[in-house]
Amino acid sequence: MTATNGRPVDGAARPTAPGAARHDTVAAVVGQWQAVHPDLDTGPMEIIGRINRCAALLQQAEDAPLRRAGLSRPEFDLLGALRRTGHELTPSELTRETFSSGAAVTKRLKLLTERGLVERRGDTRDRRVAHVRLTDAGRDLVDAILPEQLAYETTVLAGLGTPGQGELASLLGELLVQLEGRLGMLRV
């Protein structure tokens, strides 16, 4: 999380937007920063701080259905990648699909293999590469968890209303295109 994280202790947090009647924790934090550094443009915090905070809260909440199945989120992401692509993937493809390091994928595969959720076979031509696929049990598990997760997510987002959800998805999509396009290039 960014510096925009955290709950104000007692500060006189002034909402940044005039219409912001009830403020979330980020608004309060931004208010504190503004009081200390009135010269700084804290605009970006309102977006980035909120994204980080939402991600943290969602992660915690979303973990619940997964934990019932004894899976961590990264494990589920790995299984999900195999399920949604519909075919075998190599470990390196899995690192790309799940945005995690090779070492992490190796470890996860080891555990998931022991649990009988995935299987591996070696490539016949290139003996360096492995191919990983879901077992029937793995596939069933993913198919059982996914609807639960979506249902929960739906209830969490319900408060936004359908049009708000569409707008939000669209704006986040734009931002993501920017981030994915530029971020690699930008030497900060």
Next chain:
Amino acid sequence: MTATNGRPVDGAARPTAPGAARHDTVAAVVGQWQAVHPDLDTGPMEIIGRINRCAALLQQAEDAPLRRAGLSRPEFDLLGALRRTGHELTPSELTRETFSSGAAVTKRLKLLTERGLVERRGDTRDRRVAHVRLTDAGRDLVDAILPEQLAYETTVLAGLGTPGQGELASLLGELLVQLEGRLGMLRV
């Protein structure tokens, strides 16, 4: 990112368009899910998946200015909490401010104290509690890093345009209010 990622972002609830102009990675993932499970409503993925992915990318990018100063993000969050509140905080207040565990705060305080960025003193009345404050060096460090971070964030968000940024901040604020309000109560 979640395994559940979205629909095309057009705001319309329709399955992934083959010719969709610019995809972010989330749109692609959601498209794959829809192909496998056409019956599921993948709408929530488009929001939650993107939030998670944006958070991951931003975190990586934002770490850069911090690392130059030899700080991790959680360390900076701790210092930032002290800076923006403007007064001393106890370790337990810091756990609340930074949303991290007590053990983590203890460790961070130890390191930051050794580096001369924070100081502690015991409470005179209740000898269980400690009070932590920034040293001058700590204050200067925060004040030096914060503008860099905001500047970088501004450039990252520039692609959205000012009105888009306002909308996004506002929608995320609404979502955050929902999450912070309900999530604690919801036993998933």
Next chain:
DNA sequence: AGCAGGTGTTTTACTCGTGAACTATTTTCG
């Protein structure tokens, strides 16, 4: 052929965060 260099995957050594004890103090109240 043979070897330099590239690629796919695993191993190693390490960092960091967490939950669950544990210590030390204060509060509650019979």
Next chain:
DNA sequence: CGAAAATAGTTCACGAGTAAAACACCTGCT
């Protein structure tokens, strides 16, 4: 008063992720 419960903070053992080195294999060049 004094024992039990509550609270603040730290310590411990562990799990999980990472970067970098190691390993195994392949490819291209001469």
